[in-house]
Amino acid sequence: MREPSADKEPFGLMAEFRAPEQLVDAVRRSREAGYRSLDAYSPYPLEEMRQALGMTGNVVPWLCLTGGVLGAAAGYGLQLYTNDAYPIAIGGRPLFAWQPFMLITFELMVLFAVGFAIAGMLVLNHLPRLHHPVFGVTDFHRASADRFFLAIFCNDPRFEIAETAAFLQSLEPLRVEAIQSTEEPE
Amino acid sequence: MSETASDTRITAEITRIPLHHPHMRNWWLLFGLSLLLLGCFFVAAGALFLNGVGMWGNNIPVNWGLAISHYVWFLGIGHAGTLISALLLITNAHWRNSLNRFAEAMTLFAVVCAGLYPILHLGRPWLFYWMAPYPNTMTLYPQFKSPLSWDFFAVLTYLTVSLLFWYIGIVPDLASVRDRAKTRRAQVLYGLAALGWRGSGRHWARWQQAYRLTAAIAVPLVVSVHSEISLLFAAGPIPGWTSTVFPAYFVMGAAFSGFAVVLMIAVTLRHALSLRDIVTERHLDLLARFLLATGLMTAYGYVYEVFDALYGGEKQDLATLHDRFTGLYAYSYWGAVIFNFVPLQLLWFRGIRARPAVLFLIATSVVVGMWYERYMLLMTALYRDYLVSSWGEYHASLWEWLLFAGMIGVFLAPFLLFVRFLPVISAFEVKEALRETGDLRHA
Numbered sequence: 001m002r003e004p005s006a007d008k009e010p011f012g013l014m015a016e017f018r019a020p021e022q023l024v025d026a027v028r029r030s031r032e033a034g035y036r037s038l039d040a041y042s043p044y045p046l047e048e049m050r051q052a053l054g055m056t057g058n059v060v061p062w063l064c065l066t067g068g069v070l071g072a073a074a075g076y077g078l079q080l081y082t083n084d085a086y087p088i089a090i091g092g093r094p095l096f097a098w099q100p101f102m103l104i105t106f107e108l109m110v111l112f113a114v115g116f117a118i119a120g121m122l123v124l125n126h127l128p129r130l131h132h133p134v135f136g137v138t139d140f141h142r143a144s145a146d147r148f149f150l151a152i153f154c155n156d157p158r159f160e161i162a163e164t165a166a167f168l169q170s171l172e173p174l175r176v177e178a179i180q181s182t183e184e185p186e
Numbered sequence: 187m188s189e190t191a192s193d194t195r196i197t198a199e200i201t202r203i204p205l206h207h208p209h210m211r212n213w214w215l216l217f218g219l220s221l222l223l224l225g226c227f228f229v230a231a232g233a234l235f236l237n238g239v240g241m242w243g244n245n246i247p248v249n250w251g252l253a254i255s256h257y258v259w260f261l262g263i264g265h266a267g268t269l270i271s272a273l274l275l276i277t278n279a280h281w282r283n284s285l286n287r288f289a290e291a292m293t294l295f296a297v298v299c300a301g302l303y304p305i306l307h308l309g310r311p312w313l314f315y316w317m318a319p320y321p322n323t324m325t326l327y328p329q330f331k332s333p334l335s336w337d338f339f340a341v342l343t344y345l346t347v348s349l350l351f352w353y354i355g356i357v358p359d360l361a362s363v364r365d366r367a368k369t370r371r372a373q374v375l376y377g378l379a380a381l382g383w384r385g386s387g388r389h390w391a392r393w394q395q396a397y398r399l400t401a402a403i404a405v406p407l408v409v410s411v412h413s414e415i416s417l418l419f420a421a422g423p424i425p426g427w428t429s430t431v432f433p434a435y436f437v438m439g440a441a442f443s444g445f446a447v448v449l450m451i452a453v454t455l456r457h458a459l460s461l462r463d464i465v466t467e468r469h470l471d472l473l474a475r476f477l478l479a480t481g482l483m484t485a486y487g488y489v490y491e492v493f494d495a496l497y498g499g500e501k502q503d504l505a506t507l508h509d510r511f512t513g514l515y516a517y518s519y520w521g522a523v524i525f526n527f528v529p530l531q532l533l534w535f536r537g538i539r540a541r542p543a544v545l546f547l548i549a550t551s552v553v554v555g556m557w558y559e560r561y562m563l564l565m566t567a568l569y570r571d572y573l574v575s576s577w578g579e580y581h582a583s584l585w586e587w588l589l590f591a592g593m594i595g596v597f598l599a600p601f602l603l604f605v606r607f608l609p610v611i612s613a614f615e616v617k618e619a620l621r622e623t624g625d626l627r628h629a
Binding site: 110 | 328340351358362386389392399400404406411414417617618
């Protein structure tokens with residue numbers, strides 16, 4: 001799913017809920033009603049939300065695995081190359097000693113795996129980002145404390161301001177509000 | 187109390203600390219003290235840069251001295267933060283959520299202290315970057331079969347992974363502080379640090395994958411890093427360093443000393459920041475049990491070491507064992523045994539585990555005991571080698587003690603800044619656990 005650019009007016013509609021179960025339920029019903037360009041906001045991760053939003057991708061774990069493989073290859077390759085290009089013959093030790101090489105191989109595997117997973121997570125989430133239109137919604141500061149929000153964005157094919165607002169009202173939220181656009185370019 | 191009411195309360199209770207610190211005077215007192223200690227670090231390290239390691243007491247045969255024993259000690263302390271946070275996350279133990287944030291911060295700063303020691307010990311510390319493999323005009327690369335090279339990669343990886351794990355764990359709470367901040371400056375600064383986090387469900391799903399994967403990788407990383415430290419010893423042909431129990435013994439000792447420090451910090455913060463209903467007596471009780479368990483595992487290492495020397499029957503190993511019991515540094519052996527394991531036995535009693543002040547004292551005793559252990563492992567083995575001609579004594583110089591005092595400052599100063607400016611408890615994870623278990627005492 002792609003969010004619309006921040007200068008679209010209105011950017012979308014936002015409904016506010018009191019409890020996490022209400023939000024999960026609202027997301028499910030919105031998707032049943034055919035809305036696809038939507039997002040949910042909660043102060044903590046909700047186990048059921050991934051499925052409710054219809055997210056299926058496992059890009060982060062695959063990136064992590066890729067990083068691990070690359071890191072291990074880089075670590076081992078580095079030691080093979082440097083020992084070959086600049087041999088240091090000391091104490092009759094074998095030039096290619098795979099046992100001690102495993103330490104650095106392992107460390108770099110971990111470093112790359114974690115780096116890929118976290119950097120990948122940030123890139124896929126389009127973070128860091130200085131501003132976002134949803135921050136303009138009344139009460140949205142409570143999305144990091146104790147309230148739960150559902151947004152339907154204007155680029156959804158079924159988005160029709162009056163109709164969508166009526167639909168959101170039918171989910172019995174505390175309130176429904178238009179998300180104002182912001183001037184900041186993407 | 188309804189679900190969201192407790193969410194509101196937890197958020198308020200935790201985010202109030204960075205925004206309106208409750209005990210500014212005490213904080214300034216402690217921070218002043220830590221700055222003084224930090225000053226000691228710059229004096230001691232500056233003097234070392236000017237004069238070289240000759241200022242220290244270490245020389246052949248004991249060329250490691252306090253620098254390396256402190257390296258192992260600090261790194262060991264750091265490991266408990268990762269274990270508490272990562273191991274308990276992947277085993278779904280919700281009670282971790284009240285402890286993981288400051289335990290990870292402890293890890294971070296302890297690893298910084300640990301990493302500085304081998305660098306300062308190098309002789310020419312300003313050339314430490316020679317340990318990094320980069321194309322250079324010397325047509326020389328680091329010796330990857332050398333423990334120094336392993337140290338470089340292990341500490342660097344551990345530091346980076348701990349930092350990333352801690353940071354992505356704190357981002358949602360920074361967003362929460364940003365949303366509660368009243369002044370423009372606080373909003374901008376916390377806003378930048380929070381990376382624009384807005385709690386999107388799509389973000390949470392990927393965040394959770396990345397966070398759990400990192401946790402799952404961090405656990406074997408801890409084991410590998412401290413095993414690597416023990417291999418540092420095993421790579422030297424020194425009597426008393428070659429027992430196969432070393433990797434396990436080191437990792438257990440690391441967890442033991444680290445849990446002791448986590449317990450000390452938990453007791454202090456809980457009291458100082460009035461967090462009694464988030465860090466509950468149950469948390470202290472569980473930490474005490476962990477301390478007892480890892481302590482007993484460490485004790486097994488002691489028993490095994492003696493057994494190994496006796497069963498192996500190697501003359502030099504027996505001599506080292508004898509030196510440990512009665513030699514010049516016997517005080518460090520008995521100090522380790524007494525401080526580590528005698529007060530620890532009190533933790534068998536439920537009544538003791540419910541008393542924070544007593545727990546603090548027991549944990550302090552463990553930290554001292556583990557300090558003795560690291561010292562003992564180095565000294566008793568190094569001062570009497572195979573060759574009688576190379577026997578020699580080691581006495582730490584005043585500069586080494588000054589540097590140690592300074593390192594405490596290197597640890598304390600950033601830790602106090604963390605306590606002052608960042609959410610010390612993971613508010614969103616406490617709320618999440620609360621939703622899943624429905625009870626704060628189990629959260």
